[in-house]
Amino acid sequence: MSAPFTIYQPAGEQPSTPKNLPHKGGAANPSAAAIAAQFPGAVLRSHVMWGETTVFVEQSKLHDVVQWLHDDAAQCYEYLSDVTAVEYRDAAQPMEVVWHLRSIKHRRFLRLKVQLAKTEPLEVPSVWDIYKGADWLERETFDMFGIKFAGHPDLRRILLWESFQEGHPLRKDFPLRGRLSRAQQLTNALSANPEARYSMEELSIADAFEELPLDMRARLTGDSRTGE
Amino acid sequence: MGLIPSSSAPSPVKEIANFGPISEEGWVTTRLDFLVNWGRANSLWPMPFGTACCAIEFMATAASKFDLARFGMERMGFSPRQADVLICAGRVPFKLAPVLRRIWQQMPQPKWAISMGACASTGGMFDTYAVVQGIDTIIPIDVYVPGCPPRPEALIYGIMMLQKKIMHEQMSSKTLRNEMQPDPRSQLYIPPDRIDELSEPFGNSVHQTRSAP
Numbered sequence: 423m424s425a426p427f428t429i430y431q432p433a434g435e436q437p438s439t440p441k442n443l444p445h446k447g448g449a450a451n452p453s454a455a456a457i458a459a460q461f462p463g464a465v466l467r468s469h470v471m472w473g474e475t476t477v478f479v480e481q482s483k484l485h486d487v488v489q490w491l492h493d494d495a496a497q498c499y500e501y502l503s504d505v506t507a508v509e510y511r512d513a514a515q516p517m518e519v520v521w522h523l524r525s526i527k528h529r530r531f532l533r534l535k536v537q538l539a540k541t542e543p544l545e546v547p548s549v550w551d552i553y554k555g556a557d558w559l560e561r562e563t564f565d566m567f568g569i570k571f572a573g574h575p576d577l578r579r580i581l582l583w584e585s586f587q588e589g590h591p592l593r594k595d596f597p598l599r600g601r602l603s604r605a606q607q608l609t610n611a612l613s614a615n616p617e618a619r620y621s622m623e624e625l626s627i628a629d630a631f632e633e634l635p636l637d638m639r640a641r642l643t644g645d646s647r648t649g650e
Numbered sequence: 651m652g653l654i655p656s657s658s659a660p661s662p663v664k665e666i667a668n669f670g671p672i673s674e675e676g677w678v679t680t681r682l683d684f685l686v687n688w689g690r691a692n693s694l695w696p697m698p699f700g701t702a703c704c705a706i707e708f709m710a711t712a713a714s715k716f717d718l719a720r721f722g723m724e725r726m727g728f729s730p731r732q733a734d735v736l737i738c739a740g741r742v743p744f745k746l747a748p749v750l751r752r753i754w755q756q757m758p759q760p761k762w763a764i765s766m767g768a769c770a771s772t773g774g775m776f777d778t779y780a781v782v783q784g785i786d787t788i789i790p791i792d793v794y795v796p797g798c799p800p801r802p803e804a805l806i807y808g809i810m811m812l813q814k815k816i817m818h819e820q821m822s823s824k825t826l827r828n829e830m831q832p833d834p835r836s837q838l839y840i841p842p843d844r845i846d847e848l849s850e851p852f853g854n855s856v857h858q859t860r861s862a863p
Contacts, residue, residue, distance in 0.1 A: 582780070583745045591779055600779030604849040605842030607779070608787055611744035612751060612837040 443473040451475035453497055453525075453532050457487055466537075476533040484521075484536050485547040491523060491532070492552050499523040499532065502549065505559035507567045509594050519546050519569060538569070548573035566592040585614045683821050690734070690760065691816040692722040694809075697733030697757065699750065702740025704767035704799040711802035721809055730756040735812065736789070739799075741769035742782045754789040760826045762792045762816070764808055767799050773849070774798065783849040787840055790830055 450470045454477050458465040464483035469476055479487050491499045504522040516537040523532045538544050548571035550556045560571040561580040568590035571577055579586060587610065588601045600607060631639065696718075698708055712718045712726060727733045730753045742750055754763065765785055768774035771794045773783035782788060792815060795808035819826060832839050 588779060596779075598778055603842075603846050604783055604787075605836065605838065605845040607744060608747065608782065608838060608845065609836045609842070611747040611782075612788070614748050 446471055448473055451530055451532050453477075453491065453499075453530060456497065457491070460490060461487055474531055474533060476535055478535050478537065481536045481538070481546060484534070485549065485552075487534070488521065488523070488549050489552055497525065498527045499525045499530075501526055502553035502555055502559070505549075505556055505563055507563050507569055507592075509567065509592070511594060513540075513594075516540065517544065517567070517569070519563070521549065543570070544568060545570040545572055547571070548577075550574050566590055568593065583611070583614055585610060683819075684817075686821060687817045687819055691813040694721070694723055694762075694813070694816075695725050695727050695732065695734045696723050697727050697730050697736045697753070698739060699736055699753065700739040701742060701746065702767075702769065702799075704739035704770065707799040707802060708737060708739045708766065708805065711805045716802040716806060718806070718809075721806070721813070723809070730754075731758065733757055734761055736761065736763040737766055737805075738763065738770045738785050738789075739766040741774065741776050742785050742788070743780045744782055745780070747782055747788050750785065751788050755829070759829065760819075762812055763789055764793045764795060764805075764812060765791045766795045766805060766808070767797055769798075771796065783845075787838060787845055790839060 446469070448470050450468065454465070454468045454475050457477060457479075458468075461483055464480045464487060466478040466480060468478065491497045501524040502521065503524050504520070506520050508518040508520060510517075516539045519536045519538060521534040523534065524530070525532075536546055538546065544567070546569060548556065548560055550560065550571070550573060557574070557576070558580055560574050561577060563569055564571060564574075564577050565579045565581050578584065582591070588607075589596055591600075602610070698705065700708055710716060712723075718724075730736070734757075736754060736757060738750065754761075765771045769776060769781070770785050771791075773781050775798075777783070785791065786794075793808045793812045795804055797804050800808075830839065833841075836842050838845065
């Protein structure tokens with residue numbers, strides 16, 4: 423018989439369950455107040471809904487805030503679970519770019535939002551230099567919403583094909599069938615050569631080996647096969 | 651049957667296997683068309699192109715209960731160069747359209763195609779910017795199997811229809827050997843205005859752009 427399974431519980435905290443959570447209000451994530459104390463003027467407002475804290479951040483301060491949340495020992499948000507965007511049907515409302523951060527160490531979840539006026543160029547700083555996992559998430563947000571992430575190393579379409587000419591499909595002004603006629607869409611799609619984009623060098627892990635991070639190189643060449 | 655070595659029977663020529671007819675009953679005469687079509691129809695090698703839930707039903711069709719092997723489709727090939735019939739099961743997005751076209755062009759003649767399910771045949775419920783409205787705009791289709799997804803019986807019925815179609819083919823027909831070429835300018839088999847006409851909005855989907863300004 424093995425030892426009974428026990429859930430790790432930080433002292434003084436009760437686990438939050440989805441059951442008795444209020445729709446609005448309740449205990450806020452302590453990181454929200456910590457951001458406001460660390461970066462005066464960066465937090466526009468914050469609220470709690472279904473137990474999840476949302477912090478609206480000034481656009482110019484976003485990268486610093488995320489960097490601090492990642493590095494600071496008391497915050498320690500190791501994991502970026504999603505980057506996405508929201509556009510509301512009300513045309514006057516600004517667009518929102520959303521970052522979902524998770525601290526595995528402190529068992530916290532934090533949602534950061536930046537509001538973007540549609541009259542200005544849709545551009546926010548990339549967090550790729552902090553979380554490498556932001557790469558594809560930001561590419562998807564760019565593909566679907568047309569929001570540019572300044573500092574992203576390779577910002578191009580990821581879900582749609584490279585030669586897609588009709589815009590960004592999750593925008594509210596995008597017609598569901600697209601802008602071109604069916605025959606034109608088909609002709610454009612068939613003229614794409616899916617093999618032309620990637621060279622064999624790109625696909626070969628042997629050639630990409632030199633560009634891998636040091637720890638990954640060590641793991642691939644060593645005996646360890648456990649993965650991360 | 652007469653085509654047996656007659657060494658077991660008493661033979662005037664000793665110790666030499668004689669494959670000649672013993673009697674007139676040993677001869678079978680037939681049309682070459684019938685013989686070749688019979689062979690082709692009953693040994694089709696399918697190339698499954700499964701992209702969605704229809705592929706699950708296709709797997710059920712190939713599995714033991716419905717047993718596609720009864721129809722000579724024992725060998726499921728995932729290489730287009732060793733396949734006779736392309737079974738496209740599921741919706742095809744525009745991103746996959748050049749891939750499907752390439753796979754079709756890699757298959758050797760004679761070849762046939764089955765469009766399985768509503769999405770492959772017409773685009774189905776996916777009347778969107780990303781999905782091909784019927785793969786007959788990309789490749790020529792022999793049999794359409796309706797359903798969402800079709801049950802295995804429906805797919806087997808479609809395959810039997812294809813076999814019936816093959817049995818009526820003529821060796822002298824040039825369509826069996828000549829590859830159908832798309833229009834070089836538009837890369838389409840069907841005229842562009844016909845495609846636009848066929849994919850006009852219908853039903854509830856005319857209201858789809860109500861949120862657009």
